Amino acid sequence: xxxxxxxxxxxxxxxxxxxxxxxxxxxxxxxxxxxxxxxxxxxxxxxxxxxxxxxxxxxxxxxxxxxxxxxxxxxxxxxxxxxxxxxxxxxxxxxxxxxxxxxxxxxxxxxxxxxxxxx
Amino acid sequence: xxxxxxxxxxxxxxxxxxxxxxxxxxxxxxxxxxxxxxxxxxxxxxxxxxxxxxxxxxxxxxxxxxxxxxxxxxxxxxxxxxxxxxxxxxxxxxxxxxxxxxxxxxxxxxxxxxxxxxxxxxxxxxxxxxxxxxxxxxxxxxxxxxxxxxxxxxxxxxxxxxxxxxxxxxxxxx
Numbered sequence: 001x002x003x004x005x006x007x008x009x010x011x012x013x014x015x016x017x018x019x020x021x022x023x024x025x026x027x028x029x030x031x032x033x034x035x036x037x038x039x040x041x042x043x044x045x046x047x048x049x050x051x052x053x054x055x056x057x058x059x060x061x062x063x064x065x066x067x068x069x070x071x072x073x074x075x076x077x078x079x080x081x082x083x084x085x086x087x088x089x090x091x092x093x094x095x096x097x098x099x100x101x102x103x104x105x106x107x108x109x110x111x112x113x114x115x116x117x118x119x
Numbered sequence: 120x121x122x123x124x125x126x127x128x129x130x131x132x133x134x135x136x137x138x139x140x141x142x143x144x145x146x147x148x149x150x151x152x153x154x155x156x157x158x159x160x161x162x163x164x165x166x167x168x169x170x171x172x173x174x175x176x177x178x179x180x181x182x183x184x185x186x187x188x189x190x191x192x193x194x195x196x197x198x199x200x201x202x203x204x205x206x207x208x209x210x211x212x213x214x215x216x217x218x219x220x221x222x223x224x225x226x227x228x229x230x231x232x233x234x235x236x237x238x239x240x241x242x243x244x245x246x247x248x249x250x251x252x253x254x255x256x257x258x259x260x261x262x263x264x265x266x267x268x269x270x271x272x273x274x275x276x277x278x279x280x281x282x283x284x285x286x287x288x289x290x291x292x293x
Contacts (some may be wrong), residue, residue: 013280049244056282
């Protein structure tokens with residue numbers, strides 16, 4: 001493993017972190033229980049991770065969670081943003097995930113077509 | 120129901136994360152001379168008491184909504200036994216859980232391994248507070264990976280920072 005490269009990343013990234021403060025602006029949670037994985041949640045998670053890193057969004061984090069109890073509409077993702085209602089997207093796939101990153105995470109407009117619940 | 124063995128790895132590792140594990144060790148070893156594929160997932164999460172240990176391998180155990188118990192373990196046990204392998208689960212309250220599954224490498228029903236390194240990648244970047252150690256030996260070569268090594272070099276920069284994610288993607292070749 002090229003530790004030098006990691007150290008270079010550390011130097012560049014440290015400034016990002018100092019400017020921004022601790023908490024991420026937006027958290028995206030992918031349902032990765034057994035039924036989620038069986039219905040294709042891995043590909044959704046992969047698409048989100050790739051697109052968020054491609055766009056260098058340092059204020060968005062992606063995490064996983066377990067069974068959400070809405071198995072018939074999996075893969076599911078939740079978008080949590082402070083001060084805004086949680087948006088739950090269902091029946092997701094990689095293509096839809098990319099659209100959610102562009103329209104919702106970057107431009108602040110939830111993709112209503114994919115929303116199954118807001119709370 | 121889970122197409123590839125790496126899906127099972129992801130599923131079991133998620134159990135570990137949900138159990139509050141700070142350390143998760145995953146190994147995938149193919150031993151051709153012994154015709155044996157072995158998977159192991161060991162965590163230091165909250166563990167289970169004897170009653171729950173007996174329940175989790177029973178697919179007919181009734182689950183109440185919100186209990187976060189699913190079919191992942193019985194499914195993995197079923198695949199191992201179908202492939203003339205073995206399944207072992209050990210756990211104790213407050214200590215963590217160890218799950219091992221083995222399979223005959225040449226068994227016709229053995230599911231493909233699937234995207235093992237991608238599984239490592241996704242687990243690492245989605246759970247930055249967990250230390251993952253991976254060991255992957257698909258044939259003679261051994262690949263090991265420890266997120267502590269990465270975090271030590273990063274000195275506080277999170278492992279899910281876009282540039283680190285890019286680095287990991289290239290390093291793991293996923």
